[in-house]
Amino acid sequence: MRSAGTAIRIARTLLSTQYAYMLEYRAEIALWALSGVLPLIMLGVWQNSGAASQAGWTPEQLRHYFVAAFLVRQFSVVWLIHVFEEDVVSGKLSPFLLQPLQPLWRYFAAHLAEQGTRIPFVALMLLGLAWINPGLLWRPSLENLVLGIAAIWGAFVLRFLLQTLSSMLCFWSERAAALDRLLVIPYLFLSGLVAPLDTFPPAIKSFALATPFPAMVDFPARLLSGLPVDLAGGFLSLLIWCLILGPLCWWGWRRGVRRYGAMGA
Structure with a gap:
């Protein structure tokens, strides 16, 4: 119980500190939020094509899906x-390694604070959408809302683990971020961000x-928009990929820190 109480206090302090830090950059965060409108742009593209209707999607389902994808993207960045x-290149990671808190938790808390x-x-942007076109928004059922939020949280954790694994390359390369950009291409096209998976050929969808x-x-x-979805399969996929990436991240961290220390940091 004492260790649990200590962990809660550390988490509360870390989150409040990171939240105050993020508030200093709220203008930049507003620009980040505006940069996440790709799903809304794709909605305009798909509305003017017949591909979605050929896949059995109604215009309403298409609108709800891309607005939901916009929300998912906003809170899983x-x-x-x-x-x-x-931090690795400048040596800022060194003092973090001397502290009893695992440094990755600091970055995780910063992401939560930024959200x-x-x-x-995001609320202002949704109000703007409702003013421009009220048909874009809808009221999801309580079940879909709760499950959708849980799925967004799982998507964020999965993306964080995937990028953590990529970040471990920073111990070996000063340009690891450039290598990580290669993952943006499959993420855009295979995630359903630019096109619903139902519009893909069967082989590509599989x-x-x-x-x-x-x-x-x-x-x-799909959960947020109320579309048919394999609920158990979706959450199982999130769990399996997190269980795969988690140990890989830990292994990469252990190897990378030893290399970082061997270089005199």
Whole structure:
């Protein structure tokens, strides 16, 4: 009980500190929120094509899906590798290693704090959408809302683990962020962010479902929008990929820190 209480106090202090830090950059965070409108742009593209209707989607389902994908993207953004690379190259990671708290928890808390500061900007953007086109928004059922939020949280954790694994390359390369950008391409096209997976040819859809990317956008977006979805399969996919990436991240961290220390840090 004492260790649990200590962990709660540390988490509360860390989150409040990171939240105050993020508030100093709220103007930049507003720009980040605006940069996440790709699903809304793709909605305009798909509305003017007949591909979605050929896949059995109604215009209403298409609108709800892409607005839900917009929300999923807003609250599952991960930028760990850019900060971690700077900390490794500049030596800022060294004092973090001397503290009893695992440094990755500090970055994780910073992401959660950034999500908290993002909420008002996303709410304003949704109000703007409702004013421009009221048909874009809907009221999800309580079940879909709760499950959708849980799926978004799982998608964020999965993306964080995937980028943590990429960030471990920073111990061996000063340009690991450039290598991580290679993952952006499959993420955009296989996650359902630029096109619903139902519009893909069967072979490509099957390949996409064998990767972790659909669990990051398609699955939570379907839950939020009320579309048919394999509930158990979606959460199982999130769990399996997290269980795969978690040990790999730990292994990469142990190897990377030893190399970092051997270089005199």
